[in-house]
Amino acid sequence: MIDRGYYGEFGGAYLPEILVATFDQLVEKFNEVKDDPDFWREYTDIMSTYSCRPTPLTFADNLTRHCGGARIFIKREDLNHTGAHKANNVMGQGLLVKRMGKTRVIAETGAGQHGVATATMAAKFGFACTIYMGEVDVQRQRPNVFWMERLGAEVVTVREGTRILKDAINESFRDWVTNMDTTHYVLGTTCGPHPFPEMVAYFQSIIGKEARRQILETENRLPSRIYACVGGGSNALGIFQAFLDDSVELVGVEAGGKGLSSGQHASRLSSEDASVGVAQGYKTYFLQDGDGQMKETHSVAAGLDYVGVSPILAYLAATGRVRFEAATDLEVVEALSLTIKKEGLIPALESAHAFVQAFKEAPTLDPSEIVIINQSGRGDKDIFTVADAFADPEWQEFIKKKAEDYDA
Amino acid sequence: MLEIYINNRLKEKEILLMTHIVLGYPTFEASISMIEAMVNAGVDLMELQIPFSEPIADGPVILHANQTALVGGATVQKCIDFAHNVSKTFDIPFLFMSYYNILYKYGVERFAFAMSRSGIRGAIVPDLPPEEGMDYLKAMKAYDLSPIFIFSPTTSAERMKYLASFGRGFIYCVARKGVTGVETDFSSQLEKYLVRCRKATDLPLALGFGVKKRKDVEYLTGKADIAVVGSQTIRLVDEKGVDHVGDFIKGLVV
Numbered sequence A: 001m002i003d004r005g006y007y008g009e010f011g012g013a014y015l016p017e018i019l020v021a022t023f024d025q026l027v028e029k030f031n032e033v034k035d036d037p038d039f040w041r042e043y044t045d046i047m048s049t050y051s052c053r054p055t056p057l058t059f060a061d062n063l064t065r066h067c068g069g070a071r072i073f074i075k076r077e078d079l080n081h082t083g084a085h086k087a088n089n090v091m092g093q094g095l096l097v098k099r100m101g102k103t104r105v106i107a108e109t110g111a112g113q114h115g116v117a118t119a120t121m122a123a124k125f126g127f128a129c130t131i132y133m134g135e136v137d138v139q140r141q142r143p144n145v146f147w148m149e150r151l152g153a154e155v156v157t158v159r160e161g162t163r164i165l166k167d168a169i170n171e172s173f174r175d176w177v178t179n180m181d182t183t184h185y186v187l188g189t190t191c192g193p194h195p196f197p198e199m200v201a202y203f204q205s206i207i208g209k210e211a212r213r214q215i216l217e218t219e220n221r222l223p224s225r226i227y228a229c230v231g232g233g234s235n236a237l238g239i240f241q242a243f244l245d246d247s248v249e250l251v252g253v254e255a256g257g258k259g260l261s262s263g264q265h266a267s268r269l270s271s272e273d274a275s276v277g278v279a280q281g282y283k284t285y286f287l288q289d290g291d292g293q294m295k296e297t298h299s300v301a302a303g304l305d306y307v308g309v310s311p312i313l314a315y316l317a318a319t320g321r322v323r324f325e326a327a328t329d330l331e332v333v334e335a336l337s338l339t340i341k342k343e344g345l346i347p348a349l350e351s352a353h354a355f356v357q358a359f360k361e362a363p364t365l366d367p368s369e370i371v372i373i374n375q376s377g378r379g380d381k382d383i384f385t386v387a388d389a390f391a392d393p394e395w396q397e398f399i400k401k402k403a404e405d406y407d408a
Numbered sequence B: 001m002l003e004i005y006i007n008n009r010l011k012e013k014e015i016l017l018m019t020h021i022v023l024g025y026p027t028f029e030a031s032i033s034m035i036e037a038m039v040n041a042g043v044d045l046m047e048l049q050i051p052f053s054e055p056i057a058d059g060p061v062i063l064h065a066n067q068t069a070l071v072g073g074a075t076v077q078k079c080i081d082f083a084h085n086v087s088k089t090f091d092i093p094f095l096f097m098s099y100y101n102i103l104y105k106y107g108v109e110r111f112a113f114a115m116s117r118s119g120i121r122g123a124i125v126p127d128l129p130p131e132e133g134m135d136y137l138k139a140m141k142a143y144d145l146s147p148i149f150i151f152s153p154t155t156s157a158e159r160m161k162y163l164a165s166f167g168r169g170f171i172y173c174v175a176r177k178g179v180t181g182v183e184t185d186f187s188s189q190l191e192k193y194l195v196r197c198r199k200a201t202d203l204p205l206a207l208g209f210g211v212k213k214r215k216d217v218e219y220l221t222g223k224a225d226i227a228v229v230g231s232q233t234i235r236l237v238d239e240k241g242v243d244h245v246g247d248f249i250k251g252l253v254v
């Protein structure tokens, strides 16, 4: 084993022996490309011709007026190809897979965004592709399952455990320990054994590099605060990294679910309910019981509904560099609704968590100040969940009619 | 010491048999019946798995057993108390098998102390390579317990030596890639792998993953020192019930 990947006491590589050689190869290849300026050029090239990088930084004038405080800017990761920041990581790892000469990719997915991004990359690069997705998430993010299958991926429904993101990760590892010779596991967030947290954060760092340049170009000053939602932590670290040395307050927003006191949430760093443990190959804060058994989590947003959190963020929480807050399901739907009406933007339910906290704090800041919200993805995929949240009667009629048509 | 027991036993038998059960699966009463049947059938040592919610190295059969045991209320303390009883009752060495979080949350040093007090002789922790396991190794040493390390077909000769330098009791050689409970091809490739393992260490070699029938144990005789039977017993319990365990194990003893 080459390098351990610790951030303070968090991180590491708690690997079954069978995977050690595979990780050694991955660490070696990743270090090779990290030191190769041609690789980053190849990466930014493909992100600007195949996806929409640089993504814009949008001034939200209506929301700014509505909140009445700091000026609100939105980093538009929703404008990436496939509709979320996930593409940044996936295309980077895809280029790495080509260099390693592997022919098949696998991935876990919660919201389905990472699965769609991986299936898209596999289609473009000509890899075989299998996506693992919990049964609960297959139900709530069905449109993404449809697209993954159209893209040629095999989607495996995971019926073990809590049947959500963490269980999909376990199944991906079980596939990988069998097929590592041909297969790379495209882990979708800044979690798991080293080098995944570092590698995914590296590819996502393109978000913050752009955002920092953009705000300096247009406003000639840095923002006071940056807000990002936190599932595993990849979009948050993506935008935060470029500002770590600046006096910019960084705010990660976790899934508050039905409220922190309800116990039904996925707040690992903003609640008192999580403790340090080791699972899925790394050490971080997990929502677990006293025996170390992982608990069930809850969020309206499948992509945030996860028991662990990036070891890099656990470290930045411990040092106080990043502040963590939680947004409840109800607050999220409200913020989503407001953003759609005021700005004509449709954030993913995940991203809407960041909007909640920004809307709470912007009014307390001076109008000369700036805040940036990272809109990690677009919300089209959430049409069923959002329609249910709004209890839209006409939509329900439409679905019933559609079902009748199929039966006819 | 575990090595001494194993080496003495190997003077009487060409190959030893180690079995594996998940504590509390299907119930703790069933666990006791299984252990009794296994010991009576001539098993030489046993792995007692403390269930964990995320057993990533295990396949569907053992995964399901872990989950069922947890739903049935198997706590870590219950497992330790149970093991204490078992080691007093039966005269073979027992080992714990579990994932690192179980030890970590219990307190690694406290866990080692509990093992020692309960008469458990060693532990297999598949997601804890020595690089991450310095606290664990220290505690195991302090209580004179055997940390069992794992070789796999993808492990280099150099790394085998490195792993063996931390191991005591025996080395657990995983027969193939993949998770527990999948078919293994008992072929010349496996033999070559075992030769590689033998070169790397003087510790006895156990071979596990996919051992299911007498022919497999016969094949391993002379190539490994211990045959490990895991998922197959659980599969048998699922399909036919606990009563069939004794005869199944008797049929494996060569």
Ligand SMILES: Cc1ncc(COP(=O)(O)O)c(C=O)c1O
Pocket: A084, A085, A086, A110, A111, A112, A113, A114, A188, A189, A190, A229, A230, A231, A232, A233, A234, A235, A236, A302, A303, A304, A348, A350, A351, A376, A377, A378
């Ligand atoms: C749009 C969107 N945002 C955020 C996330 C959460 O992941 P991370 O915290 O790694 O950014 C997801 C995950 O599925 C997502 O789809």
